[in-house]
Amino acid sequence: xxxxxxxxxxxxxxxxxxxxxxxxxxxxxxxxxxxxxxxxxxxxxxxxxxxxxxxxxxxxxxxxxxxxxxxxxxxxxxxxxxxxxxxxxxxxxxxxxxxxxxxxxxxxxxxxxxxxxxxxxxxxxxxxxxxxxxxxxxxxxxxxxxx
Numbered sequence: 001x002x003x004x005x006x007x008x009x010x011x012x013x014x015x016x017x018x019x020x021x022x023x024x025x026x027x028x029x030x031x032x033x034x035x036x037x038x039x040x041x042x043x044x045x046x047x048x049x050x051x052x053x054x055x056x057x058x059x060x061x062x063x064x065x066x067x068x069x070x071x072x073x074x075x076x077x078x079x080x081x082x083x084x085x086x087x088x089x090x091x092x093x094x095x096x097x098x099x100x101x102x103x104x105x106x107x108x109x110x111x112x113x114x115x116x117x118x119x120x121x122x123x124x125x126x127x128x129x130x131x132x133x134x135x136x137x138x139x140x141x142x143x144x145x146x147x
Contacts, residue, residue, distance in 0.1 A: 034116045038083045039130055042113040045081035046088070047134040049074040050109040053090065054138035057098070057105045066099060067092060074109050086112040103140045108133060 053070040060066035074090045089110040096103040110133040114120055118128040 031117070038116055039113060039132070042081060042083040042111065042130075042132045043134070045078055045083070046109050046111055046132045047136070049077035049088065050107045050134040050136040052077055053092075053109065054105055054107040054136040057092065057107065058138050058140050060099070063098060066105075070105075070107060074107070078109070078111055083113050085114050097140075099140055101140055101142050104137055105140075106135060106137045108135045 053074040056073045057066045057070040060069050070092055071090045074088055078088045091108040091110075093106045093108075094103060095106070098105050110131060112125065112129045112131050114125075114129045120128060
């Protein structure tokens with residue numbers, strides 16, 4: 001008789017336990033996948049922005065035009081990315097003469113990515129976002145460009 005009461009007292013709770021357990025495990029896993037996807041997407045976009053900006057830099061006719069074009073290309077490239085949400089910071093450094101044969105330009109692009117489903121409170125950016133940065137270097141052609 002005791003065996004029957006124990007079995008009948010547990011009847012029907014397995015489905016409820018499964019659903020509750022699945023939700024407790026599934027929701028954090030889905031959030032982690034979405035977060036990693038957003039960060040990886042922004043990393044690819046930032047890497048491409050730095051690479052394209054360095055390539056554009058060495059094809060310009062003058063140093064001033066090169067700085068402006070590289071910053072414009074990096075900003076435009078990240079504007080098309082859905083996850084890189086802040087204006088990028090573009091730092092350009094030259095080793096040697098930038099546009100002369102043998103010169104090397106290094107472009108570093110940084111942006112901030114907000115984590116999905118978290119509120120964007122003023123002053124809390126450090127808690128709800130991740131800074132993504134990428135760097136690319138490009139050498140000027142050995143024999144120069146026909147400008």
